Amino acid sequence: MEARILYVPVVSEPYYLFHLLTFFSYFSIRLATYSHLNSPDTFFTDHSELQAFLAFVTLGVVKVVKEETWDGFVADMLLFAKLFLVGISLVVDIHLALWFMMTFLVIYLFTQQPAYMGLGSATQLTPLQLETLLTEGGTSRFWLVEFRSSISSSCIRTSRVLPELYITFSNKNISFGVVDLGLFPNVAARFGISLGVPGQLPTYILFENAEEVSRFPDMHPKSSNITKKRLCQHFELDKHLLDYIGGK
Template identity: 30%
Template structure:
């Protein structure tokens, strides 16, 4: 189950802390004496600057209201705040603005956003063997990610799926992945477009009793793809993973022996 201690460590990571500091740089420089006296004409925010900050707050609320994860919300707020910081510093002096943007760039390079590097419990399917596995034992709930190695969104999503697989896997709740760029026929079988202009990569589908019960992004009745931004907390909520986990845990498999198949590989990364 989700680890609260790990979530706190993520919030207090050096990347997040420095990102927040960069987001309030202009305010700190403008009001903190004697720095403000050296860099600016006065040590007070102008009315126009307060208006910009208020407008920034409105944008952050609007853009961030769909963020399921707190860290995603913080990242969005910091991104817009840094743009405003850079603009106000550049307005004061182009040298200040360029220096600030250089620091932001160095921060992105030296202290990038941390990604999950822990264990995973994922079955990597090849070709039609996904369908065979779904039909082999319908007592097993499968959560399968359809991805493409060339898709930036799939690459970004990979650590999220790995972490969730490690947290929630049971004998009767298992996680799988299949590269539909290598096996487009499988993607077509499950109505996942694997073309280079696809809006469905990655797609995650939940199979219960061998049948699809949920997917993200889903396809509307009009046939259009309703875009979905994957995050750890978003997946847990939107796929109802906590309830699925509890149901599976209360109904464990009896006498279950996992089938070994040369065309199906399971990879587990240890800490």
């Protein structure tokens, strides 16, 4: 089984901190209003809350087994937690549900999930540096370049994939680079990446001796579920590593 590199997001990040404060505020509100809701009907409410909690825990266990990246797991669990919280709040009081919906909307508008900042690194490339690699070549025979955007949720969810591939496969024969299309959107057209088309970001392109040999996903993606395993298979990174070890 492939070992996972554990990177736990910093709770002090505004995105996570505001979500945690909102989730825990539910318990404070329920304790403060329990005396007003203490009637025969509260059994139904308490029972529903318990069911929601057990369903959330079960879903969390399933997701932690299936999800490859910690960032994807956190994003999914926050989404499910918000849905469960709003749903159970509707049972308690519609005004409470509206308050939570407005709170989550404000968090969405002013914060975003931070990208992976753990082990592993890839060269941050400007358009000029990338163009130099493509026209003049470089020290590496292969370059695997990720075209991403720092404001794209799909890119944030997969932000640990390239650093972890770098840790395993980086050598003198293959290098890894990143181009932020949020900073340099004009580069997208140069490589046939449509920023307005769902599933186009992030896009990974493998260059051999400064020429494109493969990309993932393609220009018309139907499904672009990005995992380390899929990228490794698509770009044959195991083969490139063995070739390097064998001196080819």
